[in-house]
Each structure stands twice: as C-alpha cells, then as structure tokens.
Amino acid sequence: MTTIDSNQDFNVNFDDIKPRLKHDDYGLFAAVIQQYDTLRVLMVGYMNDEALHRTLTTGRVTFWSRSRQEYWRKGDTSGHVQFVKKVELDCDGDAVLVQVDQVGAACHTGQYSCFDEGGVLPAVVGYAPQKKL
Numbered sequence: 433m434t435t436i437d438s439n440q441d442f443n444v445n446f447d448d449i450k451p452r453l454k455h456d457d458y459g460l461f462a463a464v465i466q467q468y469d470t471l472r473v474l475m476v477g478y479m480n481d482e483a484l485h486r487t488l489t490t491g492r493v494t495f496w497s498r499s500r501q502e503y504w505r506k507g508d509t510s511g512h513v514q515f516v517k518k519v520e521l522d523c524d525g526d527a528v529l530v531q532v533d534q535v536g537a538a539c540h541t542g543q544y545s546c547f548d549e550g551g552v553l554p555a556v557v558g559y560a561p562q563k564k565l
Contacts, residue, residue, distance in 0.1 A: 444488045450481060454525040460496060461526050463487075465538065468517040468531035474538035475546040477506075484519075484528065491516050493530055512536035 455461055460478040467474055477495040479487065483503060486494035493514040494505045507513030514532040521528055539546040 444485060446481070446485050446488075449484075449488075449521075452521060452525045453481065453484075455480070456526075458498070460498070461528065463493075463495065464527060464529050465493065465514060465534075466529060466531050467534050469533075472545060473547060474514075474532070474534055474544070479528065487516060487530065488519060493532060506538075507535065510536065510540075512538065514538070 453461060459480045461480075463477045463479045463484075465474045465477065466472065477493075478498055479494070480496045483494045483496045486492075486503070486505075492505050492507070493516060494503055496502075497504050513535045514530075515535070516530060516532055518531040519528055520531075534544075537544050539549055541549045543549045
C-alpha cells in the first residue's frame with residue numbers, strides 16, 4: 433500500500449486508473465465509505481472520474497451530487513469531514529472502497545452512519561456448513 437502525507441506533493445497518474453473504471457450511463461460509479469479502524473460502513477455516495485481524482489490527490493473525499501449536479505466535499509458545510517486513509521477499486525471497476533477517518537456524523541440526518549438511520553431489515557440468517565473433523 434502506498435501512503436502519501438497530505439502535505440507532500442503528490443501527482444496521480446490517472447491515465448493508468450481511468451481504463452480500469454466502469455461507469456453507469458451518467459458517468460458515475462459507487463463509492464462505499466468505511467471507517468478505517470472499525471471497518472464500519474458509513475455511507476454510499478457516487479463519484480465520477482474528477483471526484484475520484486480529487487479524492488486521491490487531496491486527502492479529503494469528494495463526491496458528485498446527482499441531485500445538485502455538482503461536486504461536494506464531505507464536511508465543507510457541516511464540519512463532518514472524511515479524511516482519506518486508503519482507496520481500493522473493486523474487481524469489476526464499478527465501485528471504490530474508501531477508508532476514512534470520519535469526524536462527526538457521516539449521514540446528512542446527523543447519524544454517525546447512514547445505515548443507523550435506515551435500520552436493520554428482517555432477513556433469514558444463513559449458516560455455513562460445519563466442517564467435519
């Protein structure tokens with residue numbers, strides 16, 4: 433894993449990354465945001481190439497707002513900032529996992545995680561077969 437201090441000059445060769453990305457019809461892909469130390473999923477947002485580039489090069493998470501049709505950086509108005517710790521591309525190239533250090537609530541409702549607000553859905557619990565000794 434390559435980590436760069438946000439105070440260092442860092443230039444991402446996006447030409448190497450861009451061919452690996454798969455976009456939806458609007459040029460977007462999912463960004464799953466996860467707290468880096470607890471691995472708790474905080475939220476899901478959407479990025480385009482420029483939002484990912486900004487995320488990779490600034491140390492802060494940038495999204496593309498589908499409703500406002502503009503870039504937004506988490507925490508600029510709320511103070512609930514997401515500091516980038518690690519970014520991974522999934523096997524299909526249609527989603528990124530961004531591990532962050534979340535300051536304050538991740539959800540626009542004020543909850544720490546967007547999944548706190550939505551709640552648990554009823555589901556049958558599956559079990560893996562026991563291994564024979």
